[in-house]
Amino acid sequence: MIKHHPTFELLKAFVAGDLPASLSAGVAIHADMCDVCQQQIAQLTEQVAEEHFKVEENLLNRFNVDEQQSLEQLPVNNFENMIADITASNNIRVIPAQKEKTISFKGNNYLLPRALHNMTLGKTAHIGKLSRLRMQLNENEIHTSLLHIEPGGGVPEHTHKGFELTLLLEGSFADEKGAYVKGDFIMLDASRKHHPISNQGCLCYTVANDALHFTQGINKLLNPISTFIY
Numbered sequence: 001m002i003k004h005h006p007t008f009e010l011l012k013a014f015v016a017g018d019l020p021a022s023l024s025a026g027v028a029i030h031a032d033m034c035d036v037c038q039q040q041i042a043q044l045t046e047q048v049a050e051e052h053f054k055v056e057e058n059l060l061n062r063f064n065v066d067e068q069q070s071l072e073q074l075p076v077n078n079f080e081n082m083i084a085d086i087t088a089s090n091n092i093r094v095i096p097a098q099k100e101k102t103i104s105f106k107g108n109n110y111l112l113p114r115a116l117h118n119m120t121l122g123k124t125a126h127i128g129k130l131s132r133l134r135m136q137l138n139e140n141e142i143h144t145s146l147l148h149i150e151p152g153g154g155v156p157e158h159t160h161k162g163f164e165l166t167l168l169l170e171g172s173f174a175d176e177k178g179a180y181v182k183g184d185f186i187m188l189d190a191s192r193k194h195h196p197i198s199n200q201g202c203l204c205y206t207v208a209n210d211a212l213h214f215t216q217g218i219n220k221l222l223n224p225i226s227t228f229i230y
């Protein structure tokens with residue numbers, strides 16, 4: 001069962017459209033796998049729509065617009081005409097159902113989450129039992145990847161100056177805090193060191209930002225994995 005969910009603040013920011021594409025996709029992928037968060041998002045979306053409606057109402061009142069009068073001025077037939085135009089038109093594009101997309105790491109095929117279908121995928125790099133496929137999102141210091149760990153592989157103990165999101169898409173892994181299952185949304189801040197190990201192998205969606213720009217060059221020489229996983 002999924003134990004790790006996005007915070008309420010993150011869900012609110014998601015609904016308001018305030019998240020960078022990388023995190024927004026993370027929340028969307030999690031919600032596709034988590035009924036609890038899906039419901040909360042639906043509720044928040046309703047609230048936001050209501051608030052938006054209230055703001056518009058207030059604006060109308062502030063400018064002393066007589067709503068009834070402005071409604072009466074609308075041509076009654078407009079809507080019916082519009083529908084008639086649409087149904088008479090031959091120029092209707094039928095949107096095909098979304099096809100499934102798969103992605104392959106070391107001979108294993110995985111279903112690509114819907115939220116990632118339209119993202120540009122970069123090249124895959126490998127170090128030992130780790131494979132990393134970069135998402136080309138151009139979000140400056142925020143780096144987004146698919147990280148594949150073969151059975152028995154892991155990521156050496158590390159921390160980030162900023163945040164690190166790990167969303168488990170397939171398989172399982174464990175760290176000092178316990179074991180994680182498919183759908184777990186694990187958001188770590190700079191205070192947490194961790195050392196994930198995957199006995200059965202796994203595929204994760206990862207988002208990290210790191211302010212360590214100055215030492216990155218040195219880190220690269222000393223420890224290629226630190227830039228590999230960021």
Ligand SMILES: [Zn+2]
Binds near residue numbers: 006036
């Ligand atoms: Zn959830």
